[in-house]
Amino acid sequence: MPDDSACKYKTFFGDRSAFYVATSQTATIVNLAIRLGRPLLVEGEAGCGKTRLAHAIAEELELAGSPISITVKSTTQAKDLLYRFDALRRLQDAQNPANTDARWVYPYVELEPLGDAIQKGKPCVVLIDEVDKADIDFPNDLLDVLDRFEFDIEDLPRSESDRCAAAKGFGRHVTAPADGVKPIVIITSNREKPLPEPFLRRCLYTRLDFPADAGILARIVRKNLDARLDDIGDALIAGAVARFCQIRERGRDLELQKLPATSELVDWVRVLHWQSRKAEEVSPDALSSADQAVLFKLHQDIERYRARTAEESAE
């Protein structure tokens, strides 16, 4: 493992958090992103742990109050991640002649999570979740910020910059303090919309795949359930994982729209445990409706899977 004492972040190993197992490749890329100070773009099918990777990093590196997560919506603008100017409150305050605050803009400017993290310069993880949900201009507007980790508050007049710096600790141009560190920025995407090339170029990229190894799957399930259930048997987990792999394989043959992934597996093992069923009793050919509800997310997927199993049993 690389050692760099100048870096204020510890090394991420991937398996030290209470609930997450990352492959060594993923861990290396995370470390690379941290050391190079680049944002990390994480892609992968739904339910394979993109968002939880950010939580795992925060937990392993012992960053308090992290990750600061921002869930992107279709209406989110890049500015919303950095700061907010409350014009309405200012207007309201302006009604009151006794309130002199409203003469200035700066009392109504607040930093939002990403802006705050940049300005404080303390070690933390910022999670920008589902960046592909935003409008196509959103990633382009973030380019400069993610490149240099500094930005301008455009709503704040230049004349108030010093006054704002004195009162709130940041001026019109927000940048990290001299001895500050860059936040670890994790961006997740489901590839619903293509991201622009310049944006991709500024990020490091990793894709989380569904683990092919049953052993790793079992470890993931165990880690996720240990916190909640302590009397869960290894036999149940191993059996469930084996059957789950068969179901997934069959689902891939059927080209299901949404294949069950790690999060569905964890839920399913929990359901089996609650119903105190044994893994041996479950056959991929005859799933109960509860199993189907946990494993599949689309009605047509359930129908297709059922049709196939009925066909096979008829043969």
Added chain:
Amino acid sequence: MSDSARLPPPLLGLFRELLANGVPLGVRDYLDALRALQLGFGRLDLKQDGRQALRDLALALWARSDAEQRLIARWFDLVPAPGRALIDAIDEALARVSASGAGQSVGQRQGGTAPAGGKLAGPASPTAQPPPDAAPVEESCARVSFVGAHAGGGLPVPRLSVEPKIDEHYVLHPHTLVSLREMTVLWRRYRRSTRRGPRRELDLAATIRERCRRGRLLQPVCRARRANSARLLVLADTSASMDPWRPFLATLADSLRLGRLASAELRYFSNLPRSQLFADVDLTDPQARDEVLRRHAGAGLLVLSDAGSARGYLNRRRALQTAAFLAEAASLFPAIVWINPMPRTRWAGTTAALVAAGANVSMLPLDAAHLLRAVDILRGNK
């Protein structure tokens, strides 16, 4: 330039290979790789796991898509993995050279050894040849390492350790005419911004005016938000002669949804819009043509068809019907653009030439620049 500012040959060669393949890497990507190596990522000894680490590093730093990942994977499969004996011999030779400067001049005289050394840095690709200014250091390393082979020292010749697997190592780049993103951006340019709908946005100027006139403010003045009111009807030909452009039509259909137009509808026809238009590509869901045209009256009309120019003959009946359709459309649509995917030279002597010569409609070939022009015309800049 010092050695610490230079990537090791496998990565340097890969960097050039990626650039030659049109991957937009920049100085920053190069510097990042250097920094990562200095930090100890991708350990540099060329043992088997060292290669793996180097490959993982390259993937993490430079790959953003499946195609790029395949390029990098192919590179590492093609670069021959030197045997232990070769590495030892190279190390030894390098040590000797650095001990006495004489060895290098010997190496530089042995020009014939260069091809074998070049293989290590850039296999099978003329584009990956190092540019002249970067050559000296690399060449001296490569030549020195192969001096022994010519002197009869018995150094093994590097060769492919594994046969490249055919299925994975053809790197196919789909060259779309226009990507989905480009199309979407294009539609964003087709805008006519007007204030419509409920009053939701604070009108600051009016509010301040109100405050000044009355001395106090009862409630803020609101106004409707600005929204795009541009409408578009696209009629696409899905006859057999348009088959090569089916993928483009699919991209177009996807992009319309993301384009944020006030209304955008795509209807299909075969050869020319007769009395019926169809809602799907397979022409199974008919709708009356005149009804569709009336519903979209006032919008922009974009027609996508080769107008007979793919087959290259003039059908009198077809030409007349097309002219009649365009005459009717011109009364309903302020701007009509006809995109003909066939090259301009093929239009002559077909219905396409007649349409292009007509006054009501502009016929343009299909490429990014002309699509932009088409949007311009639809916006009213004829």
